[in-house]
Amino acid sequence: MTYPVFLLAPPRSFTTVVTAMLGNHSKMFGMAETNLFAGDSLGDLLRLYNRTGRLAHGLLRSVAELGFGGQSEEDIEAVWTWLNDNQDMLTAEIFDGLRNWAGDRALLDKSPIHVTSISNLKRIGHAVEDARFIHMTRHPLAVFESAVRLREAIRGAGMAQAFAGDLTPDSAWLKPNMTILDFLRTIPPERQIRIKGEDLMAEPRLYLPQICEWLKLDTSKDDVEDMLHPERSPFAVIGPSNARFGNDPSFMKNPELREFTDTLPPVTEINREVYGVDFGRDILHHAQLFGY
Amino acid sequence: MPLIEKMNETSGFERLIIEGANPAIRITQSAVWFRDALYIGTGRRPIKYGGNQKNAGLAARLRERVGDDDGARDTDGAQLIAFDPEARKFEVRYESPIVLYKDGNQRARDRSIRAACVAQLPRDDGPTLYLGAGGLEFNSVILRSEDGINFEEGKKPGFGIDGDAPSIRSIVSWRDRLVSTPIGRNHGENGLYDDNESAFPIVFETDDPISGDWRAISEPGFGDPDNIGVNELVIFQDRVYAGTTNIRRGYQIWYTEGEGAPPYKWKCLLKDGAYRGPSNQFAICSKVFDDHLYMGSALPRLGPRGHQNYGPIAPELIRIAPDNSWELVVGMHRLTPDGYKAPVSGCGPGFDNPLAQAFWRSTVHDGELWVACSNWTWMPSFLRNRSDISQEHLAELQALVDADDPRYFSIYRTRDGIEWSPVTTRGFGLSTTAKAGVRELLSTPAGVFVSMAQPNNAGVAGGMELFWQRCGG
Numbered sequence: 064m065t066y067p068v069f070l071l072a073p074p075r076s077f078t079t080v081v082t083a084m085l086g087n088h089s090k091m092f093g094m095a096e097t098n099l100f101a102g103d104s105l106g107d108l109l110r111l112y113n114r115t116g117r118l119a120h121g122l123l124r125s126v127a128e129l130g131f132g133g134q135s136e137e138d139i140e141a142v143w144t145w146l147n148d149n150q151d152m153l154t155a156e157i158f159d160g161l162r163n164w165a166g167d168r169a170l171l172d173k174s175p176i177h178v179t180s181i182s183n184l185k186r187i188g189h190a191v192e193d194a195r196f197i198h199m200t201r202h203p204l205a206v207f208e209s210a211v212r213l214r215e216a217i218r219g220a221g222m223a224q225a226f227a228g229d230l231t232p233d234s235a236w237l238k239p240n241m242t243i244l245d246f247l248r249t250i251p252p253e254r255q256i257r258i259k260g261e262d263l264m265a266e267p268r269l270y271l272p273q274i275c276e277w278l279k280l281d282t283s284k285d286d287v288e289d290m291l292h293p294e295r296s297p298f299a300v301i302g303p304s305n306a307r308f309g310n311d312p313s314f315m316k317n318p319e320l321r322e323f324t325d326t327l328p329p330v331t332e333i334n335r336e337v338y339g340v341d342f343g344r345d346i347l348h349h350a351q352l353f354g355y
Numbered sequence: 356m357p358l359i360e361k362m363n364e365t366s367g368f369e370r371l372i373i374e375g376a377n378p379a380i381r382i383t384q385s386a387v388w389f390r391d392a393l394y395i396g397t398g399r400r401p402i403k404y405g406g407n408q409k410n411a412g413l414a415a416r417l418r419e420r421v422g423d424d425d426g427a428r429d430t431d432g433a434q435l436i437a438f439d440p441e442a443r444k445f446e447v448r449y450e451s452p453i454v455l456y457k458d459g460n461q462r463a464r465d466r467s468i469r470a471a472c473v474a475q476l477p478r479d480d481g482p483t484l485y486l487g488a489g490g491l492e493f494n495s496v497i498l499r500s501e502d503g504i505n506f507e508e509g510k511k512p513g514f515g516i517d518g519d520a521p522s523i524r525s526i527v528s529w530r531d532r533l534v535s536t537p538i539g540r541n542h543g544e545n546g547l548y549d550d551n552e553s554a555f556p557i558v559f560e561t562d563d564p565i566s567g568d569w570r571a572i573s574e575p576g577f578g579d580p581d582n583i584g585v586n587e588l589v590i591f592q593d594r595v596y597a598g599t600t601n602i603r604r605g606y607q608i609w610y611t612e613g614e615g616a617p618p619y620k621w622k623c624l625l626k627d628g629a630y631r632g633p634s635n636q637f638a639i640c641s642k643v644f645d646d647h648l649y650m651g652s653a654l655p656r657l658g659p660r661g662h663q664n665y666g667p668i669a670p671e672l673i674r675i676a677p678d679n680s681w682e683l684v685v686g687m688h689r690l691t692p693d694g695y696k697a698p699v700s701g702c703g704p705g706f707d708n709p710l711a712q713a714f715w716r717s718t719v720h721d722g723e724l725w726v727a728c729s730n731w732t733w734m735p736s737f738l739r740n741r742s743d744i745s746q747e748h749l750a751e752l753q754a755l756v757d758a759d760d761p762r763y764f765s766i767y768r769t770r771d772g773i774e775w776s777p778v779t780t781r782g783f784g785l786s787t788t789a790k791a792g793v794r795e796l797l798s799t800p801a802g803v804f805v806s807m808a809q810p811n812n813a814g815v816a817g818g819m820e821l822f823w824q825r826c827g828g
Contacts, residue, residue, distance in 0.1 A: 181745075237743070245745050252703045258690060266692075273695040277688065329603060345743040348665045351603070354632040 065090055065169035066254075066278065067162060067191050071178055071246075072199035073239035075209035077260040078173040079311040081199065083293030083318065084271060085171055090280045092129070092168040094161070095298040095309035096121035098176045099154045100186045106150035120302060121174065121309030122146075126157075128297050129164040139306045155190035169278065178239045184246035195278060196250060198243050198257040200353045202327045203236040203346055204338060210235040237346050240353075259354050264323035267291060294318035330355045368805070370785040371821045373397075374445035375436050378814025379427035383806035383821075385471035386795035389484045390503050393438040393797070393804055394448070396468030396486060397819070399431060400812040401547065426814035432463025433488060437503060438821070440801035449486075449498065449506055456492055466491045467522060468498075470535065474528035477562050485533060485564060487523025492541055495523045497564040511567025513537060514559050522550070525588040527595070530613070532562040534572070534595055536585040548658035551600055551637065552583035558597055560617065572617040573597070577609050589641035591648040592677050597621075598638020598650055602660060605631060606638040606652060608675070624679050628652065630691040634668045636661075642717040644724040647674040647772065649684065651714030651726065656736065666737040667752070669705025670714045672726065674772055684772050699773050706767055706775065710759055712792065720768075720798035725778060727766040729792025732759045733810045761789035766796065766805065788816045802826045 068091070072078045086093015098118050102108045112119040126145075127138040162170055177183045187194060210230055228234065247255050256277055263270045271290045275282040293299060298310045299318035330350040335341045342350070373383075376397060385396030432451025439446070451465035470487030479501070486498040486506075494513025500506045513520030514537055522539035536558050543549035556576045559569040572595075576582035579601065586606075587598035596610045605628020611619040628635030629652075640651030652670045656663045671686030681693065686704050688697040705711030710731045717726045731737065735756045741749050764786065766778035782790065786807075794808040805822040813819045 241743055241745075245748055248748065252687060256688065256690070262690070269692065270690050273690040276695045277690075277697075331603070348662055349743065351633055352662055352665065352668075354604070354627070 065167060065280070066193050066195045067158075067170045067172070068195045068197060068278065069177065069187055069191075070171065070173035070197045070199055071184070071243045072173075072201070072260070073178065073206050073236050074175040075206050075213065075235075076199050076201040077264055078175070078199060079314040080293050080318075080320070081260070081263060082171055082173040083296035083299055083314070084267060084290045084320070085274065087289040087292060087295055088275060088280060088282065088286045089289070090168055090286075091171050092165045093171040093173075093296055093298070094121070094125040094129075096174045096176075097125050097161075097172055098122065098174045099158055099172070100174070100183050100190065101176045102154060103186065104150065104154060105146055105152045105157065108154065109146065109150060117308045118176070120306040121298075122157075123306040124298060124302050124309045125161065127306075129161055134297065134302055134306070136303045136305050139303055143305075153190075154186070158190060169280070178242055181242050181245055184242065185249075188246065188249065194254070196247060196255040197274070198247060198255065199260050199263075200240070200257065200355075201260045202325075202355050203232055203330060203342060203350050204327055204333055204340065207232045207235045207340065232340060232342055232346055237343075237349065240349060257353070261323070261325040265325060267320065291320055293320055327355075368779075368783040368785065368822045368824045370783070370787075371438075371823060372818035373436055373438075373806075373813075373821050375447040376434060376813045376819050377427070377431040378425055379431035379812050380434065380819055381810075381812035381816075382467075382791075382808040383795045383819060384467050384469040385486070386797040386804060386806060387471040387473055387484065388797065388799040388801075389473050389482070391439070391441070391800075392503065393440065393799060393801070394471065394484065394503065395436045395438065395795070395806060395821070396471050397434050397436065398467035398469065399433055399463070400427065401466075401491070425812060427812055429460065429462040433465040433467045435468055435486065435498075438804075440799075440823070440825075448503055451488070454493070462491075464490050464493060465496070469538075470523040470526040472526040472528055472533065474533055476533065476564075477531055478565075485526055487526055487535065489522030489539060490541070491521070494520045495537065497523075499565055507565060509565045509567050511569070514555075514569040515567055516555050519543070519554050524586060527588045527590055529560070529590050529595055530593075532560045533564055534558060534560045534588055534590075535569075536588060536597070538584055538586070545658045545660075548656060548661070551586065551655045551657070552602075553585070556582050556585045556599065558585055558588065558595070570617050572611070572613075572619050573609075573621055574618055577607065577621055577623065579607065582607060587638045587641045587650070589643065589648060589650075591643050591675070596624075596641070596648060596675075598641060600637045600655065601626075601628070601633070602636060602657065603633065604628065605633045605635045608638060608650065610679070624675065625673075625681060629671065629673050629681070629683070629686075630689060630693075630696075631671060631687065633662060635671055637713070640672075640714040640717050640726065642719060642724060642726075644717075644719050645772065647676055649674045649717065649724060649726075649772070651717070653713030653715070653729075655713075656734075663736045664739060664741075665743070667709050667712070667731045667735070669703070669709050669711045670728070671704050672714055682772075685775075700769070700775050702775065706765070708765065708780075710755065711765065715792055715794060716796040718796045718798045718803065720803050723768045723770050724772070725766055725768045725796060725798075725803070727793035727796045727805065728764065729794075729808065730759075730761075730764065730790065732756055733761050733789050733791050761810075762786040764790050764793050764807070766793060783822055785822065786820060788820070800826065 082093040379399035382398040435449035451463040454464040467489045484500045497509030520537035521541040526535040540549035558573040581603040582599040584600040608625040635652035637653040672684040683696040791808040795806040802825040
């Protein structure tokens with residue numbers, strides 16, 4: 064039996080590459096950023112997409128890949144039509160459909176929008192009663208700096224309204240992690256696990272099989288080798304012209320696994336003088352408890 | 356189903372009040388069976404003047420909390436009290452001397468008798484009682500007794516260290532010597548929060564503790580400055596194992612074969628709190644059982660540096676095999692450099708009790724390992740000043756604490772480390788006062804003894820409880 068897996072983490076926490084790696088296991092399917100549980104119904108999602116069109120691309124590509132076995136412009140167009148014709152469908156029902164199409168492969172989702180609200184996470188909890196959750200952590204300084212760079216890049220591309228709110232270590236790291244923890248306290252321990260992203264990225268051969276062991280997936284040598292090639296994910300490339308995104312653009316440009324070395328100091332050594340930022344008490348304590 | 360719901364509690368315990376304890380005593384800190392009697396080392400609450408704490412605010416809060424009417428005097432010090440189970444009689448066998456403090460006042464010297472061990476060293480004619488007595492202003496003193504009545508003091512207090520080494524938590528007998536380590540600071544910045552760390556996290560040995568000739572057999576903190584104390588020493592497979600307190604990354608476990616001349620070569624068996632991180636800050640509750648070394652954990656209260664306000668965080672239990680491989684027995688499953696670890700018992704931290712604070716003591720009784728807990732309930736610091744969690748979550752934690760009974764303490768037992776059942780989760784249904792937890796747990800030829808730590812000293816709490824299940828009970 065396979066269980067759907069949701070990767071929960073603040074944005075900029077290795078989730079894209081980890082989803083691509085795990086998704087290459089023969090018994091898993093790593094989806095693009097479906098953002099499916101940002102609403103109760105497809106109608107809710109379509110209203111969200113009307114505001115930010117890119118948010119639809121991950122769902123379009125995932126449905127196309129699972130339903131049609133491809134992501135051509137025609138495939139995407141067909142999925143758009145189907146979504147518009149079924150606006151009353153619940154997102155839980157869509158997920159069940161994806162799950163059926165995946166067959167004996169466990170679906171893996173990493174949509175960043177899910178951790179922006181406890182409501183989204185609770186929606187997952189109700190809709191997918193056997194879901195497993197991976198809480199992935201990353202050093203708060205790395206998350207914050209990456210978020211700052213991304214905002215600057217997006218604004219530089221002309222989307223001045225992106226990240227309109229304040230971007231602080233609290234908003235980038237603390238709030239999403241606390242939202243995740245708030246949700247996970249309602250989930251039985253055996254259905255969740257916390258992973259330090261840096262450890263996984265530094266030694267994927269050591270830790271990816273352990274995740275599979277926790278998920279009770281038989282893992283062959285071929286599975287391990289395949290998981291080390293995130294570029295083989297169907298979502299590791301820019302999509303068709305009518306659904307180009309749905310995943311981290313920087314990953315899609317360079318999806319191969321690169322050697323990773325953790326170079327950041329402990330959070331207690333982060334200060335404004337050297338690193339340009341101070342962390343509040345709550346970040347310091349939670350980050351230390353996470354192993355930073 | 357959480358283990359605590361599987362009610363199979365043990366009866367047959369009797370509640371006693373330790374007689375002879377002075378009003379200042381609030382904790383039993385050591386227990387040992389010697390010459391057909393149970394010897395209980397006690398600890399007193401901070402004395403009224405607040406000690407030499409540099410933290411004036413903490414000292415003032417202590418004075419305010421304790422008050423003036425509990426009957427405790429500054430001349431009431433730590434005591435060693437013996438219980439003769441045949442005669443059912445308590446007797447005070449050792450009282451702290453009264454000494455002159457730097458401020459010119461006469462006070463009890465000893466704050467605690469925190470370590471106890473029966474050993475036979477080269478100069479001993481037979482099994483001999485060794486104790487570690489800690490003080491509030493002065494360095495620790497080793498006490499030795501051949502009869503449990505007369506005591507001689509070791510020379511060179513504090514292992515002969517020229518520095519702040521006021522207490523001893525662990526003394527073990529190994530080959531023909533004693534092994535021990537200092538703990539605590541009298542003159543640190545954090546008052547009582549310094550009780551669990553040391554400026555000298557070094558392991559020492561001696562074959563004659565009265566001479567005061569202690570040899571350092573490890574480097575400080577095993578070379579890691581974040582090892583702020585060596586909390587636990589235990590002998591397994593004729594090796595010395597040391598569990599540290601590591602404030603930043605979680606406890607470490609080191610061991611030595613003791614070959615060659617000291618300082619011996621030590622190897623790090625486990626680090627990073629068995630890869631749970633600083634949620635397992637403190638190694639504690641070690642016991643050899645069924646050819647494994649069991650080691651528990653705790654999150655100590657360390658003032659502003661500590662994480663006690665971000666919990667509740669419950670403890671874990673691991674076990675180490677003779678080949679130094681390890682398993683998680685009770686705790687949170689996780690990925691580790693040694694492979695995926697899931698608790699062999701199926702129990703989460705604290706035996707699925709989120710209000711467990713530490714696995715404090717364990718004993719082997721009648722073919723079973725018993726593990727006893729301390730509790731967060733008596734001082735739920737995690738309810739204060741929480742800006743990180745939702746109001747709903749905070750309310751749930753408050754409700755959890757409100758539903759708990761501060762008289763209750765928990766002890767669990769196993770024959771194999773896999774199947775566990777409660778000895779009690781309700782203080783045997785006998786306890787009458789608020790409890791910080793089980794502080795001593797000892798199997799003896801007379802049965803099992805369980806003694807307590809209490810938030811308030813005996814003068815306020817009506818006495819120190821001792822629970823006893825007789826042999827065959």
